[in-house]
Amino acid sequence: MVAVSKPRGTRDFTPEEMERRRAVEKKMREIFESYGYREIATPTMEHMELFTMKSGEGVIEETYSFHDKSGRMLALRPELTAPTMRFYMEKMRMSPKPLKVYYFGNCFRYDRPQKGRYREFWQMGCELIGTDKPEAIAELIATAYHVLEGTGLKNVKLRVGDLELLRSFIKKLGVENSEIMRLIDKSDYDGVSELIGEKEGAEEFMEFLNCRELDSLKKFFGGEAGRIESVLEWLSSFGVPYTLDTSIARGLDYYRGIVFEIDAPSLGAEKQLCGGGEYTLLPLLGGDETATAGFALGFDRIVLALEKEGYEFPLPEELVYIHPIGDEMRKEAVLLATELRMKGLKVEMDLMRRSMQKSLQYADRIRAKKAVIMGPDEWEKGMVVVKDMKTGEQKEVRKEEIGGYL
Amino acid sequence: MVAVSKPRGTRDFTPEEMERRRAVEKKMREIFESYGYREIATPTMEHMELFTMKSGEGVIEETYSFHDKSGRMLALRPELTAPTMRFYMEKMRMSPKPLKVYYFGNCFRYDRPQKGRYREFWQMGCELIGTDKPEAIAELIATAYHVLEGTGLKNVKLRVGDLELLRSFIKKLGVENSEIMRLIDKSDYDGVSELIGEKEGAEEFMEFLNCRELDSLKKFFGGEAGRIESVLEWLSSFGVPYTLDTSIARGLDYYRGIVFEIDAPSLGAEKQLCGGGEYTLLPLLGGDETATAGFALGFDRIVLALEKEGYEFPLPEELVYIHPIGDEMRKEAVLLATELRMKGLKVEMDLMRRSMQKSLQYADRIRAKKAVIMGPDEWEKGMVVVKDMKTGEQKEVRKEEIGGYL
Numbered sequence: 137m138v139a140v141s142k143p144r145g146t147r148d149f150t151p152e153e154m155e156r157r158r159a160v161e162k163k164m165r166e167i168f169e170s171y172g173y174r175e176i177a178t179p180t181m182e183h184m185e186l187f188t189m190k191s192g193e194g195v196i197e198e199t200y201s202f203h204d205k206s207g208r209m210l211a212l213r214p215e216l217t218a219p220t221m222r223f224y225m226e227k228m229r230m231s232p233k234p235l236k237v238y239y240f241g242n243c244f245r246y247d248r249p250q251k252g253r254y255r256e257f258w259q260m261g262c263e264l265i266g267t268d269k270p271e272a273i274a275e276l277i278a279t280a281y282h283v284l285e286g287t288g289l290k291n292v293k294l295r296v297g298d299l300e301l302l303r304s305f306i307k308k309l310g311v312e313n314s315e316i317m318r319l320i321d322k323s324d325y326d327g328v329s330e331l332i333g334e335k336e337g338a339e340e341f342m343e344f345l346n347c348r349e350l351d352s353l354k355k356f357f358g359g360e361a362g363r364i365e366s367v368l369e370w371l372s373s374f375g376v377p378y379t380l381d382t383s384i385a386r387g388l389d390y391y392r393g394i395v396f397e398i399d400a401p402s403l404g405a406e407k408q409l410c411g412g413g414e415y416t417l418l419p420l421l422g423g424d425e426t427a428t429a430g431f432a433l434g435f436d437r438i439v440l441a442l443e444k445e446g447y448e449f450p451l452p453e454e455l456v457y458i459h460p461i462g463d464e465m466r467k468e469a470v471l472l473a474t475e476l477r478m479k480g481l482k483v484e485m486d487l488m489r490r491s492m493q494k495s496l497q498y499a500d501r502i503r504a505k506k507a508v509i510m511g512p513d514e515w516e517k518g519m520v521v522v523k524d525m526k527t528g529e530q531k532e533v534r535k536e537e538i539g540g541y542l
Numbered sequence: 543m544v545a546v547s548k549p550r551g552t553r554d555f556t557p558e559e560m561e562r563r564r565a566v567e568k569k570m571r572e573i574f575e576s577y578g579y580r581e582i583a584t585p586t587m588e589h590m591e592l593f594t595m596k597s598g599e600g601v602i603e604e605t606y607s608f609h610d611k612s613g614r615m616l617a618l619r620p621e622l623t624a625p626t627m628r629f630y631m632e633k634m635r636m637s638p639k640p641l642k643v644y645y646f647g648n649c650f651r652y653d654r655p656q657k658g659r660y661r662e663f664w665q666m667g668c669e670l671i672g673t674d675k676p677e678a679i680a681e682l683i684a685t686a687y688h689v690l691e692g693t694g695l696k697n698v699k700l701r702v703g704d705l706e707l708l709r710s711f712i713k714k715l716g717v718e719n720s721e722i723m724r725l726i727d728k729s730d731y732d733g734v735s736e737l738i739g740e741k742e743g744a745e746e747f748m749e750f751l752n753c754r755e756l757d758s759l760k761k762f763f764g765g766e767a768g769r770i771e772s773v774l775e776w777l778s779s780f781g782v783p784y785t786l787d788t789s790i791a792r793g794l795d796y797y798r799g800i801v802f803e804i805d806a807p808s809l810g811a812e813k814q815l816c817g818g819g820e821y822t823l824l825p826l827l828g829g830d831e832t833a834t835a836g837f838a839l840g841f842d843r844i845v846l847a848l849e850k851e852g853y854e855f856p857l858p859e860e861l862v863y864i865h866p867i868g869d870e871m872r873k874e875a876v877l878l879a880t881e882l883r884m885k886g887l888k889v890e891m892d893l894m895r896r897s898m899q900k901s902l903q904y905a906d907r908i909r910a911k912k913a914v915i916m917g918p919d920e921w922e923k924g925m926v927v928v929k930d931m932k933t934g935e936q937k938e939v940r941k942e943e944i945g946g947y948l
Contacts, residue, residue: 139591139595139631139826139827139828140588140589140591140592140595140628140827141589141628141632142584142585142588142628142629142632143585143587143588143589143610143614143616144610144612146585146586146587147585148582148583148584148585148629148632148633149582149583149584150582150633150634151580151581151582151643154580154581154582154583155580155581157583158581166886167883169859169888170883170886170887170888170889171883171889171890172861172888172889172890172908174557174560174561174858175557175560175561175564176554176555176556176557176560177554177555177560177563178548178554178555179548179549179552179553179554179662180552180586180618180648180650180662181549181552181606181618181662182546182548182549183546183547183549185545185546186546189545189546200587200608200616201608202606202607202608204549204550205652206550208549210549210606212586212587222546222547222548223548223554225545226547226548226554227554227556228556232904232907232908233894233904234893234894236890237557242586244586246611256585256586256587266894267893267894269893269894269895271872271876271893272893272894274876275876275891275893278880282883370876373873373876373877374876374880375880420545421545421546422545452580453575455578466677467779470677470681470776470779470780471779474684474780474781477573477576477577477688480572480576481576482575482576482578483576483577483578484577484578484642485681487640487673487675487677487678487681488639488640488672488673488675488678489675498638498639501638502578502638
């Protein structure tokens with residue numbers, strides 16, 4: 137019986153899972169860095185105000201919180217954009233613009249655990265601060281797309297929208313903004329229809345929401361879709377395939393202008409891997425109206441999507457196993473293990489003083505590729521036996537040559 | 543004015559700091575893996591019982607805690623050995639032995655922040671499960687030493703002790719164990735003297751506590767120091783320099799047998815980089831008496847010690863900057879940037895439509911090594927200009943050859 141279990145909605149990761157996760161993380165970092173993004177990190181906990189300021193008081197309910205010694209309410213971060221902006225305000229304001237930073241961190245959500253949704257989950261994401269040129273926003277979207285493509289994912293779908301257009305339409309309709317945005321965010325089009333009823337422009341609005349082509353979008357605006365048209369053109373230059381999606385509402389009020397989402401259709405209901413766009417947050421933190429945009433990628437879902445696609449994760453480096461025969465060879469085994477480790481090889485040796493049979497069974501179970509068997513007779517002749525653990529083939533190798541041979 | 547600051551005792555890390563930290567982390571991982579350790583990860587929060595079980599109720603006071611929806615008390619992990627053992631009990635019990643796992647994670651401590659002590663800090667460490675052979679314990683200690691050496695640290699001191707010997711001495715003295723261990727742990731030798739007073743064996747005990755040579759230790763035990771003697775011999779085979787230290791008490795009751803600490807003298811009062819040894823924890827979690835040993839390295843202090851030693855951290859990869867002259871070259875710049883990024887280069891381009899002068903100033907401030915200047919006239923001739931940002935030297939390069947040239 138296990139006396140204490142892990143908390144509900146959290147996960148442990150086995151060595152095999154961590155190898156996969158680190159391999160994916162590494163590729164994602166490489167792409168972020170190729171786009172000139174540099175990593176930053178912020179604390180796991182923040183003052184709760186940081187998140188209520190951005191997302192409203194409702195966020196408290198979904199956030200793990202506790203009190204500091206001083207009595208202030210702290211929160212386990214539910215996301216990393218607000219912390220990054222806080223860090224920017226405290227220490228990076230004077231950095232040359234545009235400033236490009238990325239992060240990789242765990243976030244927390246206090247809700248009912250379900251498949252692909254955990255109470256602790258990982259996000260990799262970035263913020264682009266100081267430019268709102270269309271090619272800059274297109275580059276940001278291209279970064280997200282190429283990071284996902286760089287992991288090895290084959291099937292991802294990018295959708296790009298423009299909240300300014302959506303909001304200007306809603307304003308013309310004269311309905312309450314947050315209610316209709318909530319329905320649009322949930323893709324509840326029947327609900328939208330019901331809400332706007334027979335209002336003037338209602339039919340046109342539903343048509344607008346269904347726009348998936350730039351040409352049809354342009355018709356609403358006298359042949360010019362403005363900013364999004366330009367961003368999409370640049371996106372083509374970056375070699376990124378996209379679909380226009382006028383119905384992207386994003387969850388949060390702080391988004392402005394261009395927004396985008398990337399899905400892995402293989403994941404079903406929890407298919408969204410990435411969400412982002414332009415936003416305004418710095419003024420809430422006491423800063424000025426610097427242009428800001430960014431996105432966050434759901435790391436756990438990316439790993440899940442790769443597994444669903446049958447992606448072959450890179451194999452970890454080969455492991456060499458050393459078995460000394462008899463106590464007299466044990467010290468020589470330590471010396472050889474140390475020498476091979478210094479050369480950068482992954483080496484395990486018998487640490488249980490097992491019989492050869494049991495020792496090699498262990499080597500097999502920990503998936504060693506080669507076993508070096510050190511017998512006193514061979515050693516005297518300056519040799520060791522190297523066994524290929526897969527084929528069973530054995531070969532005598534000179535002890536000085538073993539490093540090169542392996 | 544910054545409206546919200548980071549919580550007291552926590553830190554933000556700039557890109558420069560993260561580059562250093564990731565470089566150190568990478569080297570540490572490589573050494574762990576060369577010794578056959580494989581990474582695992584556990585949740586940031588655990589049920590509080592896991593830690594009180596190991597360290598007593600006193601730990602609650604120093605631990606960040608909060609309540610789950612179900613009303614159970616959760617804690618931000620103050621350390622990673624208990625979570626690793628919990629994970630072992632839940633999912634890794636059937637793994638072949640010895641089992642070698644390492645972790646890299648943040649831990650939390652609810653105390654007064656001071657230099658080198660933060661409320662959120664990082665630990666890398668490992669557990670060796672299933673063997674207590676002296677060469678296995680020696681290999682564990684060698685792993686700790688070589689991980690530290692592998693980071694580039696020049697000045698680290700390893701001390702090895704044996705709690706069985708210390709405890710057997712204390713038992714003979716007939717004093718209360720926890721009180722004297724606390725004093726020894728603080729190196730309060732006057733306090734120890736006062737506590738044991740004129741008891742029989744008091745003088746001999748003080749002599750024992752001051753033992754720093756194996757030969758003088760052996761005298762206390764009729765010429766044989768037993769287990770520690772054997773471990774130290776193996777440690778020499780692993781090529782690891784050490785000092786015997788009979789006075790290592792470690793803080794916690796759960797340690798057994800061989801214990802060790804590694805210091806960076808350059809850090810002064812907060813000099814301890816590593817602590818570890820053999821321990822018993824599994825029975826508390828409902829498991830059987832499997833041999834367990836491990837250690838934890840203070841990651842933040844390692845980075846600090848490297849900085850104190852004037853270590854030259856590896857430089858990040860070189861950054862290439864692209865400046866298109868005029869709007870007509872901007873699309874070509876996007877294509878070139880994309881091409882170079884695909885080749886694995888780190889590339890930034892002008893995203894502000896700046897004048898050449900301002901653009902190159904920016905390139906300089908973000909420490910680009912080379913700037914590619916794309917002028918329409920050169921482009922028509924199939925050329926671009928590459929400027930070395932350090933020397934100012936400029937060179938015309940054929941556009942097809944630019945990838946190879948950079």
